[in-house]
Amino acid sequence: MRVKARLFATLRDHLPEDASDNMVEVELSEEATVGDLLDELAVPADEVRVTMVNGRARPRDWELEPDDEVGIFPPVGGG
């Protein structure tokens, strides 16, 4: 299945060269999880604080569905 992943802030350094802006489309096996997506993108797990699937925070073992949109964030804060 294909999903769309967006990498934000410092994680943009891990975007593949063919990424458009901060978004990349990734081909994953059925039943792949958020954690599998991070592995596929080679984003170090300890740099990631928040992962959102379709706008909801989801854990690493969350199973993805085709066409899911995943936002991947390092620790961020502001006010």
Added chain:
Amino acid sequence: MWLIRINMTDRSYSVEEAPDTLETMGGRGVTSTIIHDQVPPLAHPLGPSNKLVFAPGTLTGTAAPSSGRISAGAKSPLTGGIKESNAGTAWAQHIANLGIKALVIEGQPEEKGTYWLIHLTWDDEEERPSVEFLPAEDYVGRDLFEVFPKLYERFGDRVTIAGVGVSGEYGYANSGIVYNDNNKRPSRYSGRGGLGAVMASKGVKFVIADPSGAPRREVVDRELFNQGRRKMREALGSHAITQPEGGLNMYGTAVLINILNEAGGLPTRNFSSGRFEGAAKIAGESIFEGIKDRAGEEVFNHGCSPGCIIQCSNTWLRPDGSEHVSCIEYESDWALGANCGIDSLDDIAEMIRLCNAYGFDTIETGTTIGVAMEAGVLPFGDGQGAINLIEEMGKGTPMGRILGGGTEFTGRAYGVTRVPTVKGQSMPAYEPRAVKGIGITYATSTMGADHTAGYTIAPEILAVGGDEDPLSPEGKAALSRAFQATTAFIDSIGHCLFIAFAILDIESGFEGMVEECNGLLGTNWTTDDVIKIGSEVLRKERAFNEAAGIGPAHDRVPEFMTYEPLPPHNQVFDVPKSALDSVYDEL
């Protein structure tokens, strides 16, 4: 430390030892105590009975990192309740260096429209601060970018400044108190709640502080104090959000634009959606890249006051590389950007510059323009039109005066029902329908809608200090209450609220905060005392508000949020009234 009372009716003053009851208090604890004890709750905010109180935080002026904070307090012309508006500036440290616990400005000149400048210096012979009144007519009606250099020219490069722009002179409920930043810009603000109008109503245009010759602050237990600040420094220096070249230092506070947008909680086009299609264009990442392009190199952010480790303030540049404005904060970026459907950083920068020139709160300004757009005064997305409206506010045209009255006032003038305010103060950059805990803070805070009053965004969105589902109301009243009390403590001791990102995750940093206070003051507080001390401050604020006629019925979000589902999650604000009431009932 000293308590200075200035009576602007006859320009008399007294300098006295601060009472013992204030001995272990600072910042918001001091301002809210004095207002609770001494301001008649039914006083007109712009009349002679209101008092404007400045108090530096307990730790302000010491070597504790990121502690250059001032609390400004009064009865608010925007909310009709108590107000504490907190800012980071070297002026706070100068007031503390002068040994001033509280500066209380009372009364008002009989002749409206006369303005004075107050010059605070250290008197070596008397060994206490001294007060001088100077005429300020030359500075009235002027752009603050024009006036600040004149003040530095007159009083020297080492002074610091607090003051008001034309917004205060007009008596707008949207008017902040401006302070200098580290580069002598008029850019740091006690923005919220209309305190600029209170200051101007006293006939005070500027307060210049010069602590030359003042003695160093006494520290009761230097070893403990140093241990505490070391722990704080280590926490701030090692957390990914607060460390040098970390999230805030690199991208600034606007790093939040993307994550709130992704979560569907970025209020867009006057709170009609939680997602903005132009978010990426105005996000912290785009600000960093934009500055890099125009400067020709990567530029990391600067601090609001000396001694800050976090350093989250940027300087936006014009296309030719010259300075446009410092700084584009998340709140300003959102209010004047997403909330107005505007996706041009150059337009947003110009609006912020105008707010700084005239003395407006950027949040209240953006939400007011959003309501004006809703009313059809101009279309959403009209950057130049929005710039023109701020110019009208600054010039005091009839339209400008309506807008200067604030978001709720403008909504009434145009018969708008979608008006995002609580207790008269507009909501900041987090949607209550998509982030329920912050909605509880907005609804119940003593300050009106205020994100800083109880920043549940940390566990609800950022996974800092916990992990809470933002769409669920469960357990959020207790969460908001705990954050509100902890915040009242931090606002009192004078640390920047952003230390919370580090110390919520790093326990030794939290201990360090308490040790800094114990070392400085000789107290024996424990980490458990933080919420107790903060709760005492909240109780006083609440009592003042109730006596001013602001009670539980006002602890509600605007009605439209309870029936109008917000895309993309299509949620309404479904927190039960009983949960809202429990925040203060169980304090």
